[in-house]
Amino acid sequence: MIGIYGGTFDPVHYGHLRTGLEVSDIFALQELRFLPCAQPAHRAEPEVSRAARLQMLQLAIANYPQFSCDTRELERTGPSYMLDTLVSIRAEIAATPLILFIGTDAFNALTSWYRWQALFEYAHIVVMTRPNFKADPLTDFYRERQVDDWQSLKSCTSGKIYFQNVTQLDISATFIRQTIAEQKSARFLLPESVINYIQVNKLYQA
Numbered sequence: 508m509i510g511i512y513g514g515t516f517d518p519v520h521y522g523h524l525r526t527g528l529e530v531s532d533i534f535a536l537q538e539l540r541f542l543p544c545a546q547p548a549h550r551a552e553p554e555v556s557r558a559a560r561l562q563m564l565q566l567a568i569a570n571y572p573q574f575s576c577d578t579r580e581l582e583r584t585g586p587s588y589m590l591d592t593l594v595s596i597r598a599e600i601a602a603t604p605l606i607l608f609i610g611t612d613a614f615n616a617l618t619s620w621y622r623w624q625a626l627f628e629y630a631h632i633v634v635m636t637r638p639n640f641k642a643d644p645l646t647d648f649y650r651e652r653q654v655d656d657w658q659s660l661k662s663c664t665s666g667k668i669y670f671q672n673v674t675q676l677d678i679s680a681t682f683i684r685q686t687i688a689e690q691k692s693a694r695f696l697l698p699e700s701v702i703n704y705i706q707v708n709k710l711y712q713a
């Protein structure tokens with residue numbers, strides 16, 4: 508199975524990396540691709556450039572061969588619709604099961620994503636617990652697709668939803684940006700290599 512971990516990564520932090528490592532192991536993924544979003548459909552494009560967000564991600568995953576960066580959204584123009592992304596990945600991986608990983612906050616907003624129901628034609632969705640967010644009650648659409656055993660995700664290429672507990676790290680990129688803007692230390696929330704990059708390039712300063 509191949510995993511996709513989408514986000515703005517503005518900047519990438521241990522909340523992404525630790526949960527990414529855990530789901531890679533739990534689901535025995537061949538590969539987990541971090542997929543930076545260029546132009547989110549429901550929020551402004553980050554002030555920090557696409558190239559800088561990508562470089563921070565590349566620094567963060569440099570020593571982890573099971574992690575990679577997928578840059579296809581950065582190379583497209585227009586809003587970064589996850590559906591377009593999954594369609595293009597599916598065309599490359601034939602019938603390999605594909606999992607889109609999202610945190611609970613993203614799950615609660617999923618029905619606002621472009622043609623969200625069609626996502627399930629191309630991938631499974633696994634929802635990872637995130638501190639301070641509780642999943643909204645499941646509608647029939649989700650209940651019909653929910654599986655209780657992760658092994659079921661291996662038996663078909665797409666179409667299922669599964670809920671996975673992960674270590675709860677109350678870290679957000681918003682908090683990191685604020686911390687840096689207030690000239691406080693962001694150490695231990697994200698890799699040192701990314702902190703150095705932020706300092707050298709004077710990102711997130713007030």
Ligand code: ATP
Pocket residue numbers: 513514515516517521522523526608609610611612613635636637638676677678679680681682
């Ligand atoms: P921001 O604070 O700018 O909104 P963020 O920290 O939420 O950023 P994103 O890049 O927007 O990070 O998140 C991408 C994905 O990672 C989303 O699916 C989100 O739910 C998930 N995620 C982010 N942080 C965590 C965390 N600490 N634990 C679990 N999932 C997380």
